[in-house]
Amino acid sequence: MKPKFPQEHFMRRAFELALHGQGYASPNPMVGCVVVWQQGLIIGEGFHHRYGQPHAEVNAIHSVLAPNAATEALSRITGKSPQELLRESTLYVSLEPCSHYGKQPPCALKIIETGIPRVVVSCPDPNPAVNGKGIAMLREAGVEVTEHFLEAEGWEMGRRFFTNVQKKRPYIILKWAQSADGFIAAQKGLRTQITGAVLQALNHSYRAQEDAIMVGTNTILADNPCLDARMYHGNQPLRISFDLHGRLRAYRQQLEQEGAPNLHFLDGSIKSFLFVHEADKEHYAAWQTENLEICPISVPGTLAACMQELHNRKIGSLIVEGGTELLQSFIREGLWDEIRVFRSCRNLGSGYPAPVLPAATRVKSEEYSGETIDIYRNIPGNTGHE
Ligand SMILES: NC(=O)c1ccc[n+]([C@@H]2O[C@H](COP(=O)([O-])OP(=O)(O)OC[C@H]3O[C@@H](n4cnc5c(N)ncnc54)[C@H](OP(=O)(O)O)[C@@H]3O)[C@@H](O)[C@H]2O)c1
Structure with missing residues (x-):
């Protein structure tokens, strides 16, 4: 029996659950999963908490099997065990269940063993180890599978992971704060507070969502920034x-x-x-500690080579916070997925110019006490600002 509630409701709940893994699941994808009994009662939920830990589907199935008030009550009313309830359920999952043995056994196998008869999947998993094999495995075992369900929303939610797999580099967010008249500092090399405390706190929450944060050498020398997420409780x-x-x-x-x-x-x-020049690496030998890794590169200035190094180290997302020279290099090399411009309502009158915004699609604009955050995406076919 198909659920009588709109199926979108259950998939959107899976997306919502997936976001709980933000900042922790990478380099694995954020994935959410919901188990719906018969006509529309959610009896299990799960998400992928952390890299290396059980996947969303396994957590959702276990949440049904572990004693919980909802399934106990349902079992009392129907006289059915949690195992029997699972055999009458539909599983909604934001990403194709995996089919290979990685850090965890295959989720597709777990679903088959549990006897869940129907699975609804949002996005296929482009990881070559899966890439349709999870769905094929389910179908071969007689599970009814619906694919590509709310796929655009699923892609949006999982965009960091999809970028890693498809472009073999981190998902790159460029961020800067500029005055109303377009300056990022009162003068080059001078630390200048551009936006207020609300946007600063928000920026710390943004930092906590990503694996890494990058700034240029001049910014380190001029601002001596902490680059932490101290105003937000989350991943550093x-x-x-x-x-x-x-x-x-x-x-x-x-x-x-x-x-x-x-x-x-x-x-x-x-x-x-810290990226250093290959020829100078011996000068940094004493700097290497548990918390400071020195990475020599032979083609300095080529950001693509740096992104490759970060990808090899499983850095799934990067937020680049300035200054203008570094941001402009990323823009020049076309190495960006998202740009966030924090706009103050104050003029500086003169100063050091902000980067030049490339052709981009504005997808969001949020206002906080007169200050604005504009979010742009690098969508193929961008021809100008929207
Ligand atoms: N409002 C904001 O959002 C914001 C944010 C950050 C900084 N700032 C301000 O911006 C100013 C600093 O910005 P900036 O433009 O002078 O410098 P920057 O972008 O912070 O640093 C540029 C330097 O980084 C090194 N670098 C290494 N690889 C690079 C690459 N691929 N492309 C570009 N640079 C690379 C180079 O140093 P070497 O020549 O030594 O190799 C380069 O000169 C400061 O006044 C700071 O306060 C404002």
């Missing part, structure tokens, strides 16, 4: 920067001679990652 991203011409090294030496505190980026308080 890895910090990434560059020292391709030894300027951080020289400045650190100077600070040591003066007995001054180290730069926050190099203080070892948060896991950090």
Whole structure:
């Protein structure tokens, strides 16, 4: 019997659940799953909590089998065990169930063993290890499968993972704050607070959603930023920067001679990652600690090579927070998926210009006490700003 409630309702609940894994599931995808008994009673829910831990489908099935008030009451009323209830249910899942043995056994097999007769899937899994095999496995076992259900919404929710698999690089978000008249600082090299506390707190929540946060060498030297998510309770991203011409090294030496505190980026308080020139790598041998990884690159300035290194290290998403030179390099190389511009309502009058926004589609604009966040996407066929 098919559920009598709109099936969209159950899939959207699966999307909602998936988002609980944001900041923790990567480099695995965020996935949510709902088990619906007969005509529309949700009897189980699950999501993928953390990389390496059980997948959403397994968590949802276990939530039915583990004693819970809803299934106990239903079992009392119907006289059916949780196992029997599962055999009369539909499973809604935001991503194709896996078919291979990775860190966890295949979810498709778990569904088959449980006897769930119907599965509704939003997005196929482009990972070559799955890529249709999960659905084929279910169908071969006699499970009725509906595919591509609310696929556009599912893709949106899982866009970081899909970008990793398809483009073999992290999902890249460019972010900057600019004054109403288009400056990111009162002058180049001068730390300038552009937006207020509300947007700052919001930015910390954005940081907590991503695997890593990157800034250019000048920003480290000018702003000495902490690059943490202290105003939000969540995941702390890895910090990434560059020292391709030894300027951080020289400045650190100077600070040591003066007995001054180290730069926050190099203080070892948060896991950090520094790209250096291959030819200089021996100068950084003493810098390498548990919380500071030195990564030599042979083609400095090529962001594509850096993105490849991050992809190899399973960094699924990156938020690049300036300054203008670094952001403009990402834009020039076409290496971006999303741009977030924090716009202040104040003019600076003069200053250091913000990056030039490329052709992009504005997908969202939110206002907070007179300040605005505009979100743009790099959608193929972009011809101008919307
Ligand atoms: N309002 C905001 O949102 C915001 C955010 C951040 C910073 N800022 C401000 O922006 C100013 C700093 O920005 P900036 O434009 O001067 O510098 P930046 O983008 O922070 O740093 C640029 C430097 O990073 C290094 N780098 C390494 N790889 C690079 C690449 N592929 N492309 C570009 N640079 C690369 C280069 O240093 P080497 O030459 O040593 O290799 C380059 O000179 C400061 O005043 C800061 O306060 C504002």
